[in-house]
Amino acid sequence: MKFLQANGLPHPYVMLFLAPLFWATSNVTGKLGKAWLSPYAFTFWRWLLATALLSLLFRRQIRADWPQLKARAGWLFVVGGSGFALFNVVLYGAFARGASVVNVSMITALIPLGVLWLVSRGEPLALRENGIALGDSLALVNVVIYAGYSLALRRAPPVHWASLLWAMCAAATLVSVPFYAAELWTRGFHLPP
16 A cells, blocks of 8 residues: 555545544644643644645646636635634634543534433533533534535535645634634733743
8 A cells, every 4th residue: 555646645544534633633722722821822823834834835737727816815714813803713612621531532423413412411401401611512612503504515616725725724724814813902912922
């Protein structure tokens, strides 16, 4: 088995291993990062660094796909902004409000199967009395965001995967700027120690 396919992507069996690894790493990083960065700062810096890295690695491909990306800028802004930036703001917000990595990982992994069972702690009828923890409810919001993002991908522009990823990361960076700027404004532009 070759690691990479002719299109430059890892073999599907490798992707079956990498995808959950990346999701888990993202969740654990988000939980640990809440001590140093707010959800808004975390989202902004994550997507800014990803955009910069992809710009360096795939600049020729991005340039070649630029006409198609430019023509679909509105779609890319909405889908990348919601599926990447808004998803991460809500995800890191869930961790900031006490959600556990296990609950968030299971809620997002079980989209939508089993979510009711998990957030009710095995007693769905108890939700009427106890409600849902704030962090878990934010993870449920992410289920809706991710479902919308996944459905929207069917209408993605016909470009190289790296160009599409770059455009989504750039959109996420732009969408996260107002959140982060508002946070900095309310703190008087003082960065955390």
